[in-house]
Amino acid sequence: MFHFYKIPILLKIFFSDLVWNIPAKEKTIYLTFDDGPIPHLTEYVLGQLDEYDAKATFFCVGDNIKKHPKICEEIVKRGHTLGNHTFNHLKGWSTSNDDYKQNIDLCQTQIAQFQQQAKPLFRPPHGQITFNQIQHLKEKYQIIMWDVLAYDFDSSHSAHKSLQKSMKFTESGSVVVFHDNYKAEEKLKYMLPRYLKYFAEKGFCFKNIVLR
Numbered sequence: 001m002f003h004f005y006k007i008p009i010l011l012k013i014f015f016s017d018l019v020w021n022i023p024a025k026e027k028t029i030y031l032t033f034d035d036g037p038i039p040h041l042t043e044y045v046l047g048q049l050d051e052y053d054a055k056a057t058f059f060c061v062g063d064n065i066k067k068h069p070k071i072c073e074e075i076v077k078r079g080h081t082l083g084n085h086t087f088n089h090l091k092g093w094s095t096s097n098d099d100y101k102q103n104i105d106l107c108q109t110q111i112a113q114f115q116q117q118a119k120p121l122f123r124p125p126h127g128q129i130t131f132n133q134i135q136h137l138k139e140k141y142q143i144i145m146w147d148v149l150a151y152d153f154d155s156s157h158s159a160h161k162s163l164q165k166s167m168k169f170t171e172s173g174s175v176v177v178f179h180d181n182y183k184a185e186e187k188l189k190y191m192l193p194r195y196l197k198y199f200a201e202k203g204f205c206f207k208n209i210v211l212r
């Protein structure tokens, strides 16, 4: 299978309502972590980020927030942003518009207990979202995709290879996806410290996505 570490420019133009990268004046990387919060691994990520004074955006599954509110609290306390990743990690292409929106709103009621957000951030699980769903959601949510996918969840590529590719394709303004889920744990723990060190030494800073 072909792996798109870097999102093709045509896809970005085609889906221009979505955010793929965020132009920045200084050397900036927008790290994002999908699927948490979960015990130990999310806390591990928070510890790594602290070492570099890095801020990030956590696209949380509502059900996980409900199960692990303390970790969610910790994410906010350390200055990171919470994003919405549906309540049940739904696949947009096989979910009706109404069910999809309802599940996202349900996740947002969880998030709202920890962080006030005028226009919340939403990222579709599996990157699956239809044109119709975008129209349905874009008034209320900022839909955040990504520019670089780290493939930390994919065991068909070695951690070393995924790290090399992710580093190669990251540029200033990139929105980069990692995963704080158990499937990605082993690769994430190899990749994240090395990735942070590499770009910190090159003078990059890591910022959370600012809410509008």
Ligand SMILES: [Zn+2]
Pocket: 034, 035, 085, 089, 125, 126
């Ligand atoms: Zn996900």
